[in-house]
Amino acid sequence: MPKVDTSAVSGHNAIVAHTGMQTSPSKAVGYAFEMATMLADSKSMLQSFAPFLDAESASGTAQLPKVLGYIVGTYTALAAMDKWLVGAVDQGTSSTRFILFESNTAKMVTHHQKEISQIFPQEGWVEQDPVEILHSVTECIDETMKKLSALNLKPEMVKAIGITNQRETTIVWDKVTGKPLHNAIIWLDARTSETVEKLVKKTPNRDKDSLRDKCGLPLSTYFSAVKMRWLLDNVDEVRQSVEKGHCLFGNVDTWLLWNLTGGLHGGKHYTDVTNASRTMLMNIHTLEWDDELCKFFDIPKAILPEIRCSSEIYGYLMETCLRGLPISGILGDQQAALVGQSCFKIGQVKNTYGTGCFLLNNTGNKPVESKHGLLTTVAYKLGKEKPTFYALEGSVAIAGAAVQWLRDNLGIIEKSADIETLAADVDDTHGCYFVPAFSGLFCPYWQPDARGVICGLSQFTTKQHLARACLEAVCFQTCEVLDAMKKDSGLPIVSLQVDGGMTVNSLLMQLQADLVGIPVVRPAMAETTALGAAMAAGMAEGVAVWHIDEDPPSAQGAYMFQPRTNPEERAKRLSRWKKAVERTMHWELTDLLE
Numbered sequence: 277m278p279k280v281d282t283s284a285v286s287g288h289n290a291i292v293a294h295t296g297m298q299t300s301p302s303k304a305v306g307y308a309f310e311m312a313t314m315l316a317d318s319k320s321m322l323q324s325f326a327p328f329l330d331a332e333s334a335s336g337t338a339q340l341p342k343v344l345g346y347i348v349g350t351y352t353a354l355a356a357m358d359k360w361l362v363g364a365v366d367q368g369t370s371s372t373r374f375i376l377f378e379s380n381t382a383k384m385v386t387h388h389q390k391e392i393s394q395i396f397p398q399e400g401w402v403e404q405d406p407v408e409i410l411h412s413v414t415e416c417i418d419e420t421m422k423k424l425s426a427l428n429l430k431p432e433m434v435k436a437i438g439i440t441n442q443r444e445t446t447i448v449w450d451k452v453t454g455k456p457l458h459n460a461i462i463w464l465d466a467r468t469s470e471t472v473e474k475l476v477k478k479t480p481n482r483d484k485d486s487l488r489d490k491c492g493l494p495l496s497t498y499f500s501a502v503k504m505r506w507l508l509d510n511v512d513e514v515r516q517s518v519e520k521g522h523c524l525f526g527n528v529d530t531w532l533l534w535n536l537t538g539g540l541h542g543g544k545h546y547t548d549v550t551n552a553s554r555t556m557l558m559n560i561h562t563l564e565w566d567d568e569l570c571k572f573f574d575i576p577k578a579i580l581p582e583i584r585c586s587s588e589i590y591g592y593l594m595e596t597c598l599r600g601l602p603i604s605g606i607l608g609d610q611q612a613a614l615v616g617q618s619c620f621k622i623g624q625v626k627n628t629y630g631t632g633c634f635l636l637n638n639t640g641n642k643p644v645e646s647k648h649g650l651l652t653t654v655a656y657k658l659g660k661e662k663p664t665f666y667a668l669e670g671s672v673a674i675a676g677a678a679v680q681w682l683r684d685n686l687g688i689i690e691k692s693a694d695i696e697t698l699a700a701d702v703d704d705t706h707g708c709y710f711v712p713a714f715s716g717l718f719c720p721y722w723q724p725d726a727r728g729v730i731c732g733l734s735q736f737t738t739k740q741h742l743a744r745a746c747l748e749a750v751c752f753q754t755c756e757v758l759d760a761m762k763k764d765s766g767l768p769i770v771s772l773q774v775d776g777g778m779t780v781n782s783l784l785m786q787l788q789a790d791l792v793g794i795p796v797v798r799p800a801m802a803e804t805t806a807l808g809a810a811m812a813a814g815m816a817e818g819v820a821v822w823h824i825d826e827d828p829p830s831a832q833g834a835y836m837f838q839p840r841t842n843p844e845e846r847a848k849r850l851s852r853w854k855k856a857v858e859r860t861m862h863w864e865l866t867d868l869l870e
């Protein structure tokens with residue numbers, strides 16, 4: 277176990293709390309005199325420092341040298357920690373990354389990334405191999421560490437790691453063999469539409485929203501409990517393993533944590549509150565598995581992991597060259613991005629563009645129920661004694677996945693990045709609208725029977741127009757989510773902080789600003805999801821290496837895309853989009869009736 281000096285960090289936290297002075301270790305020694313004077317001038321401030329100073333309360337000036345010495349000592353110790361690193365596993369739907377960050381500047385030091393294969397056994401089904409997911413993580417950690425050595429930096433500098441993950445994706449495995457009982461059913465997978473119908477019929481008012489007051493979510497193919505129900509109903513091996521008491525359930529965080537902390541030999545079967553809040557089984561008020569919800573879905577509590585907070589030591593790595601390091605942060609990927617973008621204040625919003633697109637609005641310490649199709653979710657709880665923060669979320673199922681579809685199914689681009697040059701060849705879509713409702717529509721419609729449409733085609737439509745319509749689809753979906761968010765919160769949203777793999781696409785960002793009519797702010801450092809997990813890991817009690825105290829890194833060097841449209845034009849284009857959306861509705865159902 278690495279030895280960590282936590283006193284300097286807690287000293288720093290105390291100094292900030294008492295003086296209100298935000299500073300970094302490198303600048304703090306210069307400020308020390310002003311800080312000390314401020315502290316010494318206030319008897320109450322000084323009293324609360326007595327435990328640190330080993331002194332009784334006394335008159336201000338008499339204490340000044342001691343206070344000064346304390347502050348200089350604290351910040352000299354902190355400055356010596358400058359070279360500490362924290363790692364984060366970011367296990368997304370399209371790829372896995374491991375990234376190392378400096379604990380005092382939040383700068384990325386080095387990283388490794390690996391694509392993950394998706395399996396499509398039937399229309400609407402999306403699976404991944406849990407073992408491939410696990411191996412991608414260990415490979416990314418080991419490869420990143422090789423890159424660190426190539427930079428002449430030592431592995432001992434890494435003090436902790438965090439995990440952030442695609443959410444809702446459901447994995448079941450046998451705790452005796454350690455083997456998965458089925459492929460991971462991905463959050464996007466829509467095989468459970470009939471399961472959802474049956475479950476809706478089981479509710480008192482036959483209403484998909486009737487569990488919202490407990491879990492914050494509507495009944496939908498998206499969430500884990502529905503996927504778990506399907507596994508119990510359809511896969512004999514899963515049912516038998518549950519009967520024998522061998523089955524463990526987890527989302528990707530839990531699967532990774534169990535395996536990385538020893539697997540068959542004492543692996544920890546935990547999840548964090550943010551991931552648990554996406555299952556439909558956790559009560560968002562008590563933060564515990566809810567008996568009534570488990571009964572409703574008929575899922576045995578015994579298979580569920582223990583719910584922990586998002587920042588604590590869950591266990592120690594038993595795999596990879598970082599063996600022995602604490603794993604001390606877990607957050608669902610969208611919540612991690614909220615933390616990584618430092619959206620700690622009520623009303624702060626971020627939108628992450630990856631395989632899907634997810635807009636989260638920090639609503640503070642109480643869950644807010646949506647009346648406009650958004651989700652209520654736990655945003656973070658960064659320590660056992662720390663308060664829980666909630667968010668309203670607008671989830672869009674298909675964003676970058678539509679770009680992958682143009683690449684893999686239509687072959688009109690070779691790499692995802694090529695879409696930008698292709699779409700930039702034309703000035704507009706020539707009236708073409710593309711609604712990629714591949715597996716239904718999420719927020720704000722929640723229509724599992726919707727299917728994708730491309731409309732407004734003419735003999736003039738080219739692949740360039742389609743590429744541009746694909747980018748606009750991502751933006752229109754965000755506009756609809758933002759609309760719902762404004763209605764639910766009653767507050768205006770003046771700018772949009774963005775991140776995620778798609779945001780390197782500047783044309784997409786400009787289109788987004790044009791269609792939403794507010795500035796879009798892209799951070800210089802796009803890996804805010806991983807950063808959030810690293811922050812949670814570094815802040816955990818007993819680790820305490822994270823001491824960023826200046827502007828959030830996402831605010832440094834950010835680029836702002838200004839809207840270049842007028843409200844009339846925006847309204848016209850959005851109403852056309854809505855017409856296209858109407859055409860996707862009930863397609864599956866119509867098909868079944870024929």
Ligand SMILES: Nc1ncnc2c1ncn2[C@@H]1O[C@H](COP(=O)(O)OP(=O)(O)O)[C@@H](O)[C@H]1O
Binds near residue numbers: 371677680696778781
């Ligand atoms: N330059 C680009 N323009 C548009 N889409 C892109 C670009 N680069 C990557 N993407 C899309 O972004 C997604 C990957 O983003 P990422 O944040 O890594 O996703 P995830 O977290 O879901 O794994 C993929 O769907 C890919 O098609």
Ligand SMILES: O=P(O)(O)OC[C@H](O)CO
Binds near residue numbers: 370443444608610
């Ligand atoms: O893989 P991403 O980054 O698109 O995120 C997936 C979400 O967590 C699904 O809820």
